[in-house]
Amino acid sequence: MQRVLCVLLGVLLVPTIGLVGDIVVDGKVVSDGTGFQFPDGSVQSSAAHPKWSQVAIVDLNGSGDYPDPVEAMTDLATWCPSPSAATPCLVKILPGTYGLGTQTVTMQPYVDIEGSGRKYTRISTSAATAVTAADNSALRSLKVINESALSSMAGVSITSAEFIMSDVHVEVVSTGTTCYGIYASNSVLTAESFEVTVNGGETSYGIFTDPGAGLLRHAKVNVTTVTGPSVAEGMRFEGTSAPAVVESEVSVSAADDAVGIGVYGPDQSGRDVRIDVEAAGNGTGFKHDGSGIVELIGGWSWVQSTGIARGLDAVAGVTIARESQINASSTSDQVFAVGVSSSADLTLERVTVIGGGGTAVYGVRLTANGAARLTDVIVDAFDGSVYTYGIESVSSVPFTVERCTLTASGGGSWGVLNSGAGGEGGTIDHSTISGGNAAVRNDNSSADLFVGNSKLVGGVTSNLTCFGNYDATYTAVGCP
Secondary structure, X not given: OHHHHHHHHHHHHHHHOOOOOOEEEOOEEEEOOOOEEOOOOOEEOOOXXXXXXXXXXXXXXXXXXXXXXHHHHHOHHHHOOOOOOOOOEEXXXXXXXXXXXXXOEEOOOOEXXXXXXXXXXXXXXXXOEXXXXXXXXXXXXXXXXXXXXXXXXXXXXXXXXXXXXXXXXXXXXXXXXXXXXXXXXOEEEEEEEEEEEEEEOOEEEEEEEOOEEEEEEEEEEEEEOXXXXXXXXXXXXXXXXXXXEEEEEXXXXXXXXXXXXXXXXXXXXXXXXXXXXXXXXXXXXEEEOOOOEEXXXXXXXXXXXXXXXXXXXXXXXXXXXXOOEEEEEEOOOOEEEEEEOOOOEEEEEOOEEEEEEOOEEEEEEEOOOOEEEEEOOEEEEXXXXXXXXXXXXXXXXXXXXXXXXXXXXXXXXXXXXXXXXXXXXXXXXXXXXXXXXXXXXXXXXXXXXXXXXXXXXXXXXXXXXXXXXXXXXXXXXXXX
């Protein structure tokens, strides 16, 4: 036993003491006097492990290659002279909070930055931009904090780059004018399992792209403003393209006006996106104001505001929502759970729409040349202090309702009110419509509403063409 301990002790001490002569263990030479010899013939002459190529270790406590990521990137030519797709490089940041003052971490192509988890590695700055991304690079497993009073600031800025983010938390705290959690221009951003928090700023955006492409998956975006005047937007997409958003959460709370997600021009798609908006001013869950096509599947839009509340606001372009829930309420103003205006074209399929509170409540409202097709949709509008409508159309474009349930209650309430001028009124088939004042009312004397095979509770008015309708007692309802 003593012999074994002595041999083991000798082996452990080999790297840390001067070696003289051969050291033999079980008949094999393990040291020839220059270092520890491995079976493949390689020799290690000290206890330190060989330095990894193309990797820089950043350690706050001084045991790494650099004390902070800025120095590692500044000295890139030393440890990563020719980064490329064939020879990528990595800045590995060990746990700790790295205060960089007013410095920016400027990334380089084919050089990734990786922390030790967003709970353990933090980069903190008070610069105009905390991290500037680069083409063909990635940021992962850390938290980026930017806190300052600059007029314009961002957490992560991406310009003309294909960039990847994962397991990152971007936090921006601002008392300035305009702030962005993530700003991307002419870039492809692929980001998964990440979080963006923005607090303050007169105009604040969680994620802003102009234009952008890529994928945002498993995102959690929270934007808050506490003083006015202020405008807060969780995600804003401009330009000719936008990233898809999948299985994500967007929460916005504003001292004045707030928008959950706004699309202004590009095509865009969202799947299982959950939007929550609270606004002391006007609040909008999802806004589409552009010539593109937007398709939403699953998820919800929930809005509560003091001012005007809009769950889904289709201002222009084509908007398609399927298997979603849209909810809007106001404490003192109008409610448009779904609004369709200008020349917007809206399709709702298997969607639940709920609007309540406020003065006038509209489950769905169409204006100007707005067009809408509702299939298998439930609309519940209630408690408008002045008026309540399941659907109101003042559009010159006909609307279509098929296999829907439309209910309006409280105040003066109508299931469907058509007050447009000219054109055609619209068609209602195989639906259930209820209203305190009337199920269906058409004020457009130049265009009939066509209502067929539907349950109408509350009576009907003139200017209707009816076939096969009945009331709550299954008594036939004809058109006057």
